Amino acid sequence: MQESITNDFSFFDNFDDAIIKLDFLKVKNSNKTAKSLGFFEGNEILDVFTSNKIDEITRWIISNESFKIEDKFYFFQLTDERFVRIRYFQSYLFIKDLTExxxxxxxxxxxxxxxxxxxxxxxxxxxxxxxxxxxxxxxxxxxxxxxxxxxxxxxxxxxxxxxxxxxxxxLGMYEPKNDIIDVEKLINEVLDEFSEKIESKKLKFSVEFKIDEVKFDSFMLYTIIKNIVSNAIKYSYEESTIYIIVDKESITVKDNGIGIKKEDIKKVTERFYRSKNAIKMAPGSGLGLSIVKHICNILGCKLDIKSDYLIGTEVKIYY
Missing domain, CATH: 1.10.287 (Helix Hairpins)
Structure with a gap:
């Protein structure tokens, strides 16, 4: 079956990506998309396109070494530069145009x-x-x-x-930093930002630091802690205590508040989701925990939420 497909290369005309069968550095077969780029039978690939990585690509193909690369390539037939993803596997070249x-x-x-x-x-x-x-x-x-x-x-x-x-x-355009962070200073900055709300609800904070420093992106860690602490303040009962524990593996924020119903725990990290009890208790956008979850996913952290309805919530970030 596979042999009949490769013999009748028109099968690959149904694909949007350019597909080229190579014989060393020459085009043996190509689909319609590939031909639109200049990959005609008998053409040398060096006569079709070029880039600043063309020497490496040529070397990999000659040694029949599989590779994947994303870069700008100039196609002579198009007289235009395109940003493409190129894969090579067992004499087949696959090209996907990512320009748009x-x-x-x-x-x-x-x-x-x-x-x-x-x-x-x-x-x-x-x-x-x-x-x-x-x-x-x-x-x-x-x-x-x-x-x-x-x-x-x-x-x-x-x-x-x-x-x-x-x-x-x-957009995948931010490169997280590996800062050495004074966690006590950072958490004090977060608490200072909420000082008026803390005073108005007469809340107390019990903060325990088992380490002095942590390696993390400082801005991202500030954003995570700020959003978690903000929720703890919003949904805590007046004159209650919020606990923050920082150790070498995690940061925990635990409050004594309205808690979250079991059926709502999976939903609270969805954008704009707010439970009925949360809406009654305090104003908000429903973005806080969704931002935390998004950052954790990108940075490879684990977000763990435990809650007892009408008793309190514990949010833990494992870094």
Whole structure:
């Protein structure tokens, strides 16, 4: 069956990818898509396309070594450069054109970068004005108001940065860093951001550090902890205690709050999902845990959620 298919190469005309049967470096057979790129019977592949990796590709084909590569290639018949994925296996060359996909990806990245830049610009001007006012005002009440405004500006900058990096993560364009993080300092920054909400609900925090430092992407870890702590604060009962434990394997946040029903636990990491009890308890977007799950999936972390309805929830991140 396989032999009859390869003898009648028109079978492969049904495929969108270019498929070429090689005899050493010459084209023996090719499908319709391949012919549109210039892979006609008897042509040398070096007369069809080129790239800065053509020497490596030629060497692999000569040694009949399987490979997969994604890169820009110039096709002489098209007189155009295309971004393609090339696979080689047992004298067969498979070429998939990824040009349009890459262009869309680049457009999304450019859009995200442009939007974040436009949002940062007025915030930078606002920070400058706040600094000027603080240097020229001595009234304690006004200075406190300015301090609160500056905190809000920093929070906005962090949110914009989060959105940008999450977008880049989704597009596969963000390379996670391996920072050495002072976890106590990072968690204190998160708690400081929620200081007003913590005070308004008269919440207490019990924080235990079994290690001083952890290797992780600092911005991603901040985003994870911020979203988990935010949920713990929202759904904790007033005057209750929230526990945070940091050890060499994981970070745990445990609250005494409304908890999650068993049937809702799998749903809480879905975008925009909020249970009926959560909606009654506090405002929110339903994005927090979905962001945490998305980051964990990309960084190879494990997210574990345990909850007892009306008693409390424990969220653990294994890094």
């Amino acid at each position: 996909k890459v262009k869309v990806k680049e457009a999304k990245v450019n859009f995200t970068t442009s939007i974040s830049h436009e949002l940062f610009t007025p915030l930078s001007a606002l920070k400058g004005n706040l600094y000027f006012l603080r240097e020229n005002i001595s009234d304690k009440f006004t200075l406190e108001v300015l301090n609160q405004m500056e905190k809000s500006v920093r929070r906005m900058e962090r949110i914009i940065r989060q959105l940008k990096i999450i977008s880049m993560l989704e």
